[in-house]
Amino acid sequence: MSEVQQLKAKDFKSDQEVRWCPGCGDYSIISGVQNTLASIGVPKENVVTVSGIGCSSRFPYYMDTYGFHGIHGRANAIATGVKVANPDLDVWVITGDGDGLSIGGNHMIHSLRRNVNLKIILFNNEIYGLTKGQYSPTSPRGLKTKTSPFGSVDAPFNPIQLALGAGATFVARTMDVRPAHMKEVLLAAAQHKGAAFVEVWQNCVIFNDGAYKSWTDKAVRDEKIVDINAGQPMIFGKDKDKGLIMDGCNISVGKAEEASTWQPAGECAGTAFIMSQLDRREDMPRPFGVFRQVEQPTLDELVKGQIDEVTAQKGVGDLKDLIYTRDAWVVD
């Protein structure tokens, strides 16, 4: 391993010209990841980015790390193989709402359930970008797209809710237009031991421009989103005067002083789940930050642990013993 010199974000840029549309939200996400990698001080050669297929999935080509541009929907599975094969690697999964939740939905929920130590970044633009604009599993019902000319009839997934349902140990949300917040969240994800699921609201300027406008526009943002930080009161509003009050399953808006403090840890994922349900309410701001974070054994360490344990008991296997077993007999 090369002696650990302090790397900068730009050191993680590959020589390939970035090929996203001008104004695409993907740009801010890739620099967010590059910043994070720089700040956790991991050597480039120990980082592997794995993606599926989609605009977002072109990500690995633009990183000066090891990279695997997989096939559609399989990033989590490929990444699981990489991580379990060599737990020393820092493995990042880059996927889209179609790649990771439509065709790749099963691998997604299973890698979350198994708590594979992967950093999973879901670029959610509520559309299929690369194939030029069809509705995705996160598109709101009624959205008119090329394949839903009269409006989509599908009810969408709530990615946070789905991840919690799968038993994820780390679930968070951020957005392309808030680099600072993104960096916080990505850092927390990077430092989490286990599968870290991060949904990033990403604007597709070409096929679904402004999908998040009504929440993310500077003009309304302060009123329409709320940051939830561990151990902090949930305050929002232009003048930071409003607060979220959680009373069991009920969440209401009150004065800042009344705001409840947010707690992403704890046995029961119920609080996080309830928080995810805010999205269904037009009268409520949408929460951003870490919804849930608990520590549990990771698949990769358990696999390794079992191998070490058994090896300790039986001793390092010798090929000969595998072939020449006790029940063998000799003819001479």
Next chain:
Amino acid sequence: MSEVQQLKAKDFKSDQEVRWCPGCGDYSIISGVQNTLASIGVPKENVVTVSGIGCSSRFPYYMDTYGFHGIHGRANAIATGVKVANPDLDVWVITGDGDGLSIGGNHMIHSLRRNVNLKIILFNNEIYGLTKGQYSPTSPRGLKTKTSPFGSVDAPFNPIQLALGAGATFVARTMDVRPAHMKEVLLAAAQHKGAAFVEVWQNCVIFNDGAYKSWTDKAVRDEKIVDINAGQPMIFGKDKDKGLIMDGCNISVGKAEEASTWQPAGECAGTAFIMSQLDRREDMPRPFGVFRQVEQPTLDELVKGQIDEVTAQKGVGDLKDLIYTRDAWVVD
């Protein structure tokens, strides 16, 4: 359609000899379904059972209805096609914990999200039965099976939790050894307009016998499980003297009189989710009954509705207009 004569459970039995192991939990489930079909008075020819592959998935062969024994994990997808193609049919999906949650997990969550009007019965025996005993996505961590000789390292899914995460409109749980309770739950499922997800605890006498013993044995059952019925206090215990007290995210046990009443409906699925988390606590009984039930438009009716609407506007399409469009020109 044959004139609706009142059918009996036995009328839904096919001429095929049932091929499950003696003592298998599957027997009680199939009679549960047959009873339910009889009691809702649906004509046999309008019932379609669709399954994947597994012991449980042999189900359709034993029913005198239309049946489709599909391929592993695809029952929900095949059934979606059947239902959307002909919404008048009463479509039941029969699947196992491997078929429906392992290889078929994606189709499962997507059919729940889309709220396809299917009755989905998940035979959960926490094992792969047909392939003779490997751990499944619901097997507890540490379970020793043929493929996990040193104990499984995977954390299991909680099927109820997963279904809620996917946004299911009907989520319930029952068990093979309580036919009466099963009938109630299946009836509720049959009557629900939308995707009804029913997890059934099913004992595999051969490869995972007694997996549920510590909850379902007559001796302990009263103390270890609690029935949750809409609008009823959650009471349990041999002498019906204990009650579940829900205070927001906290659930505790108290006297019967203190028991909170159960409410599976309502905007927020949070209560149901919290209830599903009881399974993680050894000191608590496990809930059975309908966790969640809300009414939302179904995919099949929305698809049909859109077709009717557009047809009403444009008139029934005539093949000729499809071919001879306005931009055509004549050469003569």
Next chain:
Amino acid sequence: MSSENDLIRQDDVTIRFVGDSGDGMQLTGTQFTDTTAKVGNDLATFPDFPSEIRAPAGTRAGVSGFQIHFSSHDIYTPGDAPSVLVAMNPAALITNYKDLKPGGIILVNTGAFTERDLQRAELESNPLEDGTLTGFRLIQEDINQRTIEALEGTTLGKKDVLRCKNFYTLGMMYWLYSRPIEPTLEWLEKKFAKKPELVEANSKALKAGYNHGELLRLFQGRYEVPKLDDAPKGTYRNIMGNEALAIGLVAGAHLADLKPFLGSYPITPATDILQYMSLMKNYDVVTCQMEDEIAGICTAIGASFAGRLGITTTSGPGLALKTEALGLAVITELPLVVVNVQRAGPSTGLPTKVEQADLLQSIFGRNGEAPIPVVACSCPADAFDCAVEACRIATEFMTPVILLSDNYIANGTEPWKLPEMDELPRFPVTFVTDPEGFTPYNRNEKLVRGWAKPGTPNLQHRIGGLEKDSKTGAVSHDPDNHQIMVELRAQKIENVRATIPTPEVNGPESGDLLVLAWGSTYGANRAAVERMQKEGKKVSHLHLRHVWPFPYGLEEIFSKFKRIVVPELNMGQLARVLTSEYRQFNFETHYQVKGKPFQAFRLKEHFDKILEEIS
């Protein structure tokens, strides 16, 4: 017009419009195409998109092209080397000028040749000045500037004004090839009905461009391409391959008295079919965009079980995912049409480029003995007929059918001579309704089982992936029964051959060389062969629509030629299958796997070589 007198007559012109993805070249191309079609020329077009993803403006990766070949006689391809190149920026120019015919015309928009534009195109020097273009007729025009002038005083912002430059260019080309501008003006009216300012601006630009050609006489002379006189009488419509497929599939279901059900998942270049069919709701077309390709085919199978005609559309990687379910459709003997619009592989490969390398996968790529008929379309118009044919085979034989198209057909357009409605084949399905002696595997004389749909009283039955008893339809592990069923399924597909015609040889029934092809290479092969025939060479062309099973009578045809060459956009897949069926003949492979269609003149070169070897 004053200029009528110096009209130069041309029989055959190929123009390529190239510019940045943002320059609207596809639109310019389609407008020119529609007008040209109305003028009565035969034509063929082919758009060449940049790699799937949007590239930065002005870069080579961002270049988008549209080629149109129009003529006063029949043509079969979008043309080989264009005679005119319209380049809107340096990147477009540099990546395309090499394809131009020697002495061809190049019209460039000098307004897009700033230093920055050149850098974006990775150019050290300006190709307009450094002699790169010697040997061509270069016409320079600052189209940006011209457009701005033309639209002076409009309410539009500069950005929007410049957006109109493609219509200015279109105007110039209309003048050059003496086409009427009215059709486009009308189109603009309709298109921007809600945005009058845009109608006005674009119309202005179009007229200005036209007059510009007229007044400044940029071009020495002006061309006309007389309309195709020998075009068969009838009604025509300009059609794109994927649209023809969509219409054909709906028509096919209709002709079988069925309602179509499309279960699909978007994938380039097949997505359009799903998009077109999603618009046909008033034809009771159900389209479900599912979570993946497996769900796509499985919903279609379920829909067929329920009594609709199940259809699923995809491209190579998607077909791969459908492999297991295809086996289920085979053993349950349900009708199913699986459309595979091929693209260059392996794996993700070159998703926007053309290739024919999924043939072996389509014929042989399944576990167990799982025979499936395969039909392949040859051009956009043929896609309609092939879709209908696929529906016929699927319903008449209760079997999945794979319908192969490719990128080149999917996005290509040509005039489609519309079928007389009463001449369309009809193959109505009759569902089983009589319980008397019913079992799911009762077969007719063609060995096709009956189709009983749920909802029919007293026909409850179960089907599935396990082998079934040939008589009772119950699960059977009997060894002899298995062989009987395997052979029945094989013979049933063999029986399809009796229902398909022996293809006609284009040219003499015997000769030195038979050019044997399938799919989208039809046009290039036919063009090459006909040119050679004009030269009096003993070459004929045979095109296969049914690539599995093969029609009867092929041995007859093959035996009458000295050599047989099989040009394919793969490494010789059809040739391999033919060899395995007709080993008495030597099928010579001629392949190209560059993600590009064959060029007729190159094919001709190769065929001529073979002829030399013979003589």
Next chain:
Amino acid sequence: MSSENDLIRQDDVTIRFVGDSGDGMQLTGTQFTDTTAKVGNDLATFPDFPSEIRAPAGTRAGVSGFQIHFSSHDIYTPGDAPSVLVAMNPAALITNYKDLKPGGIILVNTGAFTERDLQRAELESNPLEDGTLTGFRLIQEDINQRTIEALEGTTLGKKDVLRCKNFYTLGMMYWLYSRPIEPTLEWLEKKFAKKPELVEANSKALKAGYNHGELLRLFQGRYEVPKLDDAPKGTYRNIMGNEALAIGLVAGAHLADLKPFLGSYPITPATDILQYMSLMKNYDVVTCQMEDEIAGICTAIGASFAGRLGITTTSGPGLALKTEALGLAVITELPLVVVNVQRAGPSTGLPTKVEQADLLQSIFGRNGEAPIPVVACSCPADAFDCAVEACRIATEFMTPVILLSDNYIANGTEPWKLPEMDELPRFPVTFVTDPEGFTPYNRNEKLVRGWAKPGTPNLQHRIGGLEKDSKTGAVSHDPDNHQIMVELRAQKIENVRATIPTPEVNGPESGDLLVLAWGSTYGANRAAVERMQKEGKKVSHLHLRHVWPFPYGLEEIFSKFKRIVVPELNMGQLARVLTSEYRQFNFETHYQVKGKPFQAFRLKEHFDKILEEIS
């Protein structure tokens, strides 16, 4: 023993044990097998399980069988018609007696012939009385009763006592074929170390059965099968195909200096391999049971990228699901071993029955030009060598390799002559570590790219499913580059041929008939051919281990025979591929698709017919 004097010598015996799934026939069979192996006979066994799912006790569907063929000379199959049938209940008897040799011995357990037992077996009358069995030597014994008597006074309950009846039966057979009972007694000691009462009961039953034969002289005479004298010297071990595969895969990785990674999903009949490898943790074998087959292969691909040897195991329907990912492995040029233990298809088909119908899928079943080498094993012992060979090709050529086995090999056993450790091939992988001039697609003289694994400083690179530039490794849409890469990938696989030996003809180098086979039909074909050779017929046998690409030198061999017949458990798949490669020869298909292995004597009948046609 007093009975030594009337020992009847036999050279070749085939016994079939049949009973209810619950009767422990598999165990009885394996014990008899292990002892027989130790006695020094050559042997081959084949268990015949009931259809996947547990059927009610006593029914025909619940019958489980185990056949062993042992001999004093080399044998290659579990035998055709058994000479002895041991039937534990009516269902077992009725479903098996027809296979017995005329005059063969039938030993039945009359204790299981009550009315109820007969009903369960769907029998109107008792076959022991209604003359069904005339022509056989019927030996009736109430084994239930005998066992109960033998275990009188044990602490076990009746149910457990009756469970011992299979050991009683085993004892009788040991006596009949004069095998020692000690090995089984020892095995019982180990097996039930924790349950002494079971050791005692079963041992008692075993001895009782043995003495019973001894004392009551049920059988006229007693047999001995002298040990195989010409057995090559060496160490032997009785091995089942799936276990040999598991060991071979781990050995193969080891010989490449790599750690294996198995990503898999259970599926009959491949599951055992995953199960065996899950036990080998102290060999640093990582096994992941994934959520499906796609995840199985994708984790394996990821593991290979990370520097382990990726392996995935499955059966036909699972291979179908892996189709798309196989293409990814091809284009990323990563080593990968894909094991397909074939079963009868199409679709779910007959999951516990044997068939070879996935050959075409393995060779051709992918989108785009995606060549993959295919290796096929012929018998349980050969499975080890083939697994090692697959690992060699995968790592030496940086390519996925498909390794074909089937149900028959998977569950069959035979004595395996263990390889000398120092004679095992070694093919250590050297990872790229030198950044100097590194690009991911630098190739060696065999056209194989270098393997640089994550964690190596300064070799960061990206691979994926999009076509890459042959030099830089960057995404490339260049037409010529695509053809170069397609050809490079094809040529690389072609180069594998140079590393595989031309197979040896078993028999004369030339003659009237060449029997050409692959996979598990090896034994039956070889047996048939050798019998014919003994009869002086000009027949030879050629077996192909490498079914794609083919070894060099086959034309040579083919040209020396008048006729070539290709017997396959499919409808002629290898014959088709051979024809497409060597059209100058006529490969005659001889197929069977009954979910059962070929029987040597039937093959011989067919071959003899061909010879008659020749003369």
